[in-house]
Amino acid sequence: MRRNDREITDKNKIKEIISKSKVLHLGLFDEIYPYIVPLHFGYEFSNDTIFLFVHGAKEGHKIDLINKNPNVCVEFECDVKQVSGGDIPCRYGSEYASIIGRGKAEIVEDLQEKIKGLNLLMENQTGHSFEFNEKMADSVAVIKITLNDYTAKARQ
Numbered sequence: 001m002r003r004n005d006r007e008i009t010d011k012n013k014i015k016e017i018i019s020k021s022k023v024l025h026l027g028l029f030d031e032i033y034p035y036i037v038p039l040h041f042g043y044e045f046s047n048d049t050i051f052l053f054v055h056g057a058k059e060g061h062k063i064d065l066i067n068k069n070p071n072v073c074v075e076f077e078c079d080v081k082q083v084s085g086g087d088i089p090c091r092y093g094s095e096y097a098s099i100i101g102r103g104k105a106e107i108v109e110d111l112q113e114k115i116k117g118l119n120l121l122m123e124n125q126t127g128h129s130f131e132f133n134e135k136m137a138d139s140v141a142v143i144k145i146t147l148n149d150y151t152a153k154a155r156q
Contacts, residue, residue, distance in 0.1 A: 008097070008152040011045070017097045017152055018043050021076035022125060024052065026105075026145070028065040028072055037062055042120025050101060052145040053108075053117030063107065063141060072105045072145060079156070094155065101150030108142040117142040 008014060028035045039054040052074065056062060066072075077098040085091025108114050114137040122130050 008154055011048070013154075014099065014150075014152045015045060017078055017099055017154075018050070018076060019124065020078035020097070021099075023076075024054070025075045026054065026062075026072060027074070028062065028105075029069045030061075030065055035061070035065055040121060040125050042117060042122070042124045044120060048148070050103075050147040050150060052147065053120050054143045054145070055118060055121060055140045056143070058141045062143075066105045066107065066143065070104045070106060072103060074101050074103070074145060074147065075099070079154075097152070097154035097156070099150055099152045101147035103145055103147035103149065105143050105145045108144050111137055113144070114138075114140075114142040117144060 023038045024041045042053040081095040083093040115132045
């Protein structure tokens with residue numbers, strides 16, 4: 001990280017950034033060009049590992065790319081506000097908090113793990129818990145992303 005003065009290492013602050021973020025940007029390998037897709041997500045922390053859960057169709061480009069190469073990069077941001085530079089354009093900037101992480105994606109096959117992931121996703125998006133039955137969980141693909149390598153920073 002180039003700007004060490006903006007680095008965030010406190011796990012509670014990292015969790016706060018994640019909980020305030022409602023969309024993550026998932027970067028996948030797609031031959032010549034990267035493929036980036038915005039997704040709603042759920043999450044949980046265990047020690048220093050972040051587990052993310054996203055969902056989508058059972059087939060498609062995203063699923064194909066994960067099956068070819070499970071290495072992914074994710075980005076979250078929150079609290080984005082413009083900082084005015086007045087009449088000097090080079091003094092403009094933004095306040096923000098963000099996280100960039102690298103890890104592995106896997107298609108979840110276990111029904112209970114899928115239901116857990118969908119519950120975490122809905123909890124993060126709505127603040128509410130929901131009941132998912134087997135039919136509901138089986139109708140979508142749930143992707144679990146494990147991040148062991150991530151950095152957080154903020155300008156406030």
